[in-house]
Amino acid sequence: MTKLFYDHLVIREEIDLELDKFALDPQERQELIEIIDQTLHHNILNVIFNHLPKDKQPEFVKKLHTAPFDLELLEYLKIHAHPEIENKIKDHAAKIKKEIMGEIKKSTHKK
Numbered sequence: 001m002t003k004l005f006y007d008h009l010v011i012r013e014e015i016d017l018e019l020d021k022f023a024l025d026p027q028e029r030q031e032l033i034e035i036i037d038q039t040l041h042h043n044i045l046n047v048i049f050n051h052l053p054k055d056k057q058p059e060f061v062k063k064l065h066t067a068p069f070d071l072e073l074l075e076y077l078k079i080h081a082h083p084e085i086e087n088k089i090k091d092h093a094a095k096i097k098k099e100i101m102g103e104i105k106k107s108t109h110k111k
Helices: 013-019 026-051 054-066 072-080 085-106
Strands: none
Touching: 013 026, 013 085, 026 085, 054 072, 072 085
């Protein structure tokens, strides 16, 4: 997935380490990582849009589409969505990551 403005708020190493415990071929592993990234991304966007007024959403989407890596997007969100949006993203991402880790650990296909 493309580098995103909130990547530094979402620590994914735990997930990568957990996936390493499984006998996955490289393509399977990559597909799982893409699904996990998409799940995190959709959940983070949900947090953002729940705090961002509807009249600011089109502008945000345009900015995100133009430069998804731009840290100025966080500044925009602090002003227009919530001053603590970073913490809200971080907290929700941690919750989703915990759920994902739980699902991975339930699997029986370990090496």
